[in-house]
Amino acid sequence: MKRAEDMRWGALMRVFAWPLVLAVLSALGLLFALLGDGAWDVASWLLLAVPIAAIAWAIVRAGPRSETGRCHPRQR
Amino acid sequence: LPTARAIRTWSVVHTWSSLVCTAFLLMLCVTGLPLIFHHEIDHALGNAVEAPAMAPDTAKAELDRVVDAGRHRHPGEVVQYVVWDKVEPDLVYLFMAPTYTAEDARRVVVDARTGEVLGEPNTRTSLTAILLQLHVDMFAGLPGKLFLGGMGLLFVVAIVSGVVLYAPFMRRLPFGAVRRDRSPRIKWLDLHNLLGVVTISWAVVVGATGVINTWADLVLKVWQFDQLAAMVAPYRGKAPAVAKAPLQSVIETAQRAAPQMKPSFVAFPGTPFTSAHHYAVFLRGDTPLTSRLLKPALIDAETGALTDARELPWYVTTLLVSQPLHFGDYGGMPLKLIWAVLDVVTIVVLGSGLYLWVRRRRAATDEPIARVEVAGTAAPEPRAQPGE
Numbered sequence: 001m002k003r004a005e006d007m008r009w010g011a012l013m014r015v016f017a018w019p020l021v022l023a024v025l026s027a028l029g030l031l032f033a034l035l036g037d038g039a040w041d042v043a044s045w046l047l048l049a050v051p052i053a054a055i056a057w058a059i060v061r062a063g064p065r066s067e068t069g070r071c072h073p074r075q076r
Numbered sequence: 077l078p079t080a081r082a083i084r085t086w087s088v089v090h091t092w093s094s095l096v097c098t099a100f101l102l103m104l105c106v107t108g109l110p111l112i113f114h115h116e117i118d119h120a121l122g123n124a125v126e127a128p129a130m131a132p133d134t135a136k137a138e139l140d141r142v143v144d145a146g147r148h149r150h151p152g153e154v155v156q157y158v159v160w161d162k163v164e165p166d167l168v169y170l171f172m173a174p175t176y177t178a179e180d181a182r183r184v185v186v187d188a189r190t191g192e193v194l195g196e197p198n199t200r201t202s203l204t205a206i207l208l209q210l211h212v213d214m215f216a217g218l219p220g221k222l223f224l225g226g227m228g229l230l231f232v233v234a235i236v237s238g239v240v241l242y243a244p245f246m247r248r249l250p251f252g253a254v255r256r257d258r259s260p261r262i263k264w265l266d267l268h269n270l271l272g273v274v275t276i277s278w279a280v281v282v283g284a285t286g287v288i289n290t291w292a293d294l295v296l297k298v299w300q301f302d303q304l305a306a307m308v309a310p311y312r313g314k315a316p317a318v319a320k321a322p323l324q325s326v327i328e329t330a331q332r333a334a335p336q337m338k339p340s341f342v343a344f345p346g347t348p349f350t351s352a353h354h355y356a357v358f359l360r361g362d363t364p365l366t367s368r369l370l371k372p373a374l375i376d377a378e379t380g381a382l383t384d385a386r387e388l389p390w391y392v393t394t395l396l397v398s399q400p401l402h403f404g405d406y407g408g409m410p411l412k413l414i415w416a417v418l419d420v421v422t423i424v425v426l427g428s429g430l431y432l433w434v435r436r437r438r439a440a441t442d443e444p445i446a447r448v449e450v451a452g453t454a455a456p457e458p459r460a461q462p463g464e
Contacts, residue, residue: 015242015243015246016243019251019274022273024277027281030278030401033407033411034365035364035365036364037363037364041410045410045414048278051274051278052417052421054252054274055271057252058270061252063256
């Protein structure tokens with residue numbers, strides 16, 4: 001019973017680890033620009049750029065669509 | 077991970093909370109995108125007033141002269157508010173209308189140094205004014221505002237339920253997976269999940285602060301009956317004041333009550349922001365945060381003496397702090413550009429969500445195999461169709 005619960009927790013952590021990191025970084029970004037100007041603003045821009053960079057990374061990594069067709073027969 | 081039964085429930089919540097609000101959220105995102113840059117657009121379209129260049133230490137005119145310039149221009153109207161431009165300290169805006177309580181006041185821009193009228197920007201039929209009206213209440217006044225606030229709450233529900241459904245979908249996939257070689261449906265499902273999950277913080281903050289902004293009129297009413305009423309209690313039952321105190325001395329008295337602060341705006345006696353007997357000088361701090369935190373000082377309009385000065389209560393402070401977090405105007409142009417990118421990402425999340433729902437409905441009626449395809453790769457069991 002304990003093991004099953006640990007596994008559920010592990011699976012949850014695996015799925016949400018990166019989203020959680022990105023959520024915390026962008027929340028700090030939203031906050032920092034409120035607290036001051038200059039360096040605070042720059043820190044805010046960098047932190048809020050992280051989720052945008054993550055999107056770019058995922059799309060570039062997915063690469064161009066393969067030439068074999070829009071839906072591979074074996075995958076249906 | 078949630079059970080299959082829980083997933084089905086969350087799936088229904090996500091589907092319907094999204095479906096109901098999507099059309100309005102799309103409208104809000106599309107009108108909100110140019111509004112991020114309303115300042116720049118007004119300048120580009122020549123609908124902004126600029127202060128002429130003068131020596132940087134040019135002295136300011138007496139405030140009474142500034143106000144008289146507006147009264148001279150529109151003799152039949154009253155000045156409701158005097159507002160200082162935060163970015164351009166040489167510009168003062170006079171809100172003028174036929175009565176103290178009339179809405180839709182004109183804005184007369186006066187040079188704070190010379191006391192001369194510089195112009196009257198179009199705040200009714202300009203491009204940004206129309207977009208703003210659509211965005212705020214769809215030209216339907218308070219009911220329109222509250223309705224859009226309700227749509228914003230549904231948007232927050234859709235985000236929360238979407239996050240719950242993210243787990244069963246991503247169980248067997250690495251973070252950021254976009255299965256581009258599969259059917260367009262799977263590709264867009266992955267994109268919907270990816271774009272949605274990485275922008276949660278921003279979307280929740282902008283969504284929730286937008287909802288809070290729709291309550292602004294109500295917050296003002298509560299403040300009037302709560303704190304304002306307590307501050308002016310000694311004046312209850314008195315006839316409205318004849319405003320005799322010079323405005324310049326009113327400002328100086330207010331600033332003595334809070335020496336670290338600057339005036340943000342003055343409400344004239346009889347307007348909703350003060351009593352019939354007082355000028356209310358709203359003072360502000362200097363950082364991006366404290367410049368939003370106002371402190372009203374009530375000055376007797378007849379004698380010019382300070383009646384009371386208090387911090388605003390928590391519910392007004394919440395409203396004032398939620399404004400920059402919604403507008404994205406508190407961290408320079410790069411922050412506005414980030415706001416614009418995330419706004420477009422949200423449009424894609426909304427659009428792909430709608431697409432996935434349409435595809436699923438079609439799949440459910442004439443192509444059952446498509447359901448199995450998704451279920452087999454990601455969802456824990458065939459009947460649960462989360463994330464749409």
